[in-house]
Amino acid sequence: MKSSPVAPTPLTAKSAAPRLDNALVWLMALTCGLVVANIYYNQPLLAAIGRTFGISDSQASLVATATQIGYTLGILLVVPLGDMLERKRLILLMLLGAAGCLGLVAGAPSFGVLAGASVLVGICSAVPQLLLPMAAHLAPEESRGRIVGRIMSGLLIGILLSRTASGYVGAHFGWRVVFEGAAVLMVALTALLAWRLPTDRPHFAGTYGSLMRSLITLARELPDLRRSALVGGSVFAAFSVFWTTLVFYLGSPAYGYGSDVAGFFGLVGAAGALAAPLAGGLADRRGSSYAITAGLVLALASYLLLGMGGGYLAGLVLGILLLDVGVQSVHISNQTLIFSLRPEARSRLNTVYMTGYFTGGSLGSIAGGLAWTHFGWAGVCLVGSAFVALALALHRFYER
Incomplete structure (x- = not known):
């Protein structure tokens, strides 16, 4: 009898899987952070x-845009493997x-x-989307959420x-x-992972074709x-609209900053990402739907603030904080x-979700660049707000 394309065929018992120790969890988190960085190095440059x-x-x-398209292709075509x-x-x-490939760049x-x-x-940097399901598989049932959350923090x-x-x-040294x-x-x-990462046996016994068809199923x-x-x-399109164009805005007469200052605004975003675990707690207490709605409201408020007060440093910083907290809250929830x-x-649920996620990011990068070129900062904020409003409408009314 032919097996379902959705259900994996376990080839090894869960009890035989090696257990994660604390050092390996932190190594996975570090790896996720350093590898996903490959996609974003170019934005301030x-x-x-x-x-x-x-x-x-x-x-x-x-x-x-090209890097994000590559990452999307990596998630879609490689991660299911x-x-x-x-x-x-x-x-x-x-x-x-x-x-x-980085050397070629x-x-x-x-x-x-x-x-x-x-x-x-982008294709080769889809490694975090392999490490996260790997960690979920290797982690003990009682601590799976905490371990995956810690690795996700490295990614963010x-x-x-x-x-x-x-x-x-x-x-200081050139791009x-x-x-x-x-x-x-x-x-x-x-070299480090070759020494430290455990072997993780596959779970799916079918062909690549049946694996890919299961995504559609x-x-x-x-x-x-x-x-x-x-x-x-x-919502990731809204995120990309902002971060793709920020370097141009900061280099414009409104601020006159260079790429080093533009890059340091990432520290502001990182401070916002530290609030992401609070979103997970909110989802646990009130449900994912409530936490997603709250994150979208924060993201929409951020663009209103950036549009009206982005010309002031305090308004720009606060807008970045709200945007990053809102977007990460939606993502984690x-x-x-x-x-x-x-x-x-x-793994395949993650593939479907992340393909949609980074397809949106690619579209946001394109839309942000066009908005900046033709309409300036006001156009950027309007397009970003439109993407958040679309996300809110989809969340509230799609398939209800």
Whole structure:
């Protein structure tokens, strides 16, 4: 009898899986932060990249879009293999691939080569989306949520602090040095994980085709998964609208700052991300739907503040805090919701959700660059607000 494409076939007993110790959990969190940073290093450097190749701000913003498109492709096409292939080997191969592609970015002789290499960097940087299901599988039942939450905190901090690091290094040593350093970090992580990461046996016994078809089955059968992917994609589009254009706004006559100062605004965002565990507690107490609504209201308020008071430093900082707390609250609450739907298919649930999430981020980068070029900061805030409003409408009315 043919097995369902959704349900995985366990090849090893859960009791045989190695247990996580505290040091390994922190190593996974560090890895997630350093690898996901590869996607965001370019955002404070877009103006400098544009000057190097003699292109406009809107053209330079396509580098951020290309990297996010690559990450989306990695999540869609590679991450499901974590249920079918041995995860440790897959993770190590992707880290080595990321190192090579980052080196290609650093030495890119033309904008076309840079954009193509950026897509490959994104594909190879989908490692965190393999580590999170791996941690969920290896963690004891009674502490799974805490362990996955700790690893997710590394991911969030990596997203935000990557801009600080790349902005500072890019301003003082050039944007190419940022990617050279990132390539070295990927090689070092490969060696460390090869020594420390346990073997994690696959769970799916079918073919790659049946594995990919199961994604469609999950999306078709689970309206909560579809809604979460659409809401997450819309709110991450709003997030990308802001962070893609911030470097241009700070470099404009309104502020006159360089990429180093633009990067340090990532520290403000990181402070907002520290509030993310509160969102998880709110979801536990009041339910994921309530926590998602609260996060969307905060994100909408942030854009209203950025539109009216973004010309003042205090207004800009407070707007960033509200935006990052709101977006991370929605993201964590969405993941809490989808992981409860089909525990035996968490990797593929994550693939469906994160594909929608980063598709939205790619669209947000494009929309942000166009809004800045044609309408300035007011256009950026209007487009960002529209994406949040769309997310709120989807959350409240889709499949109700």
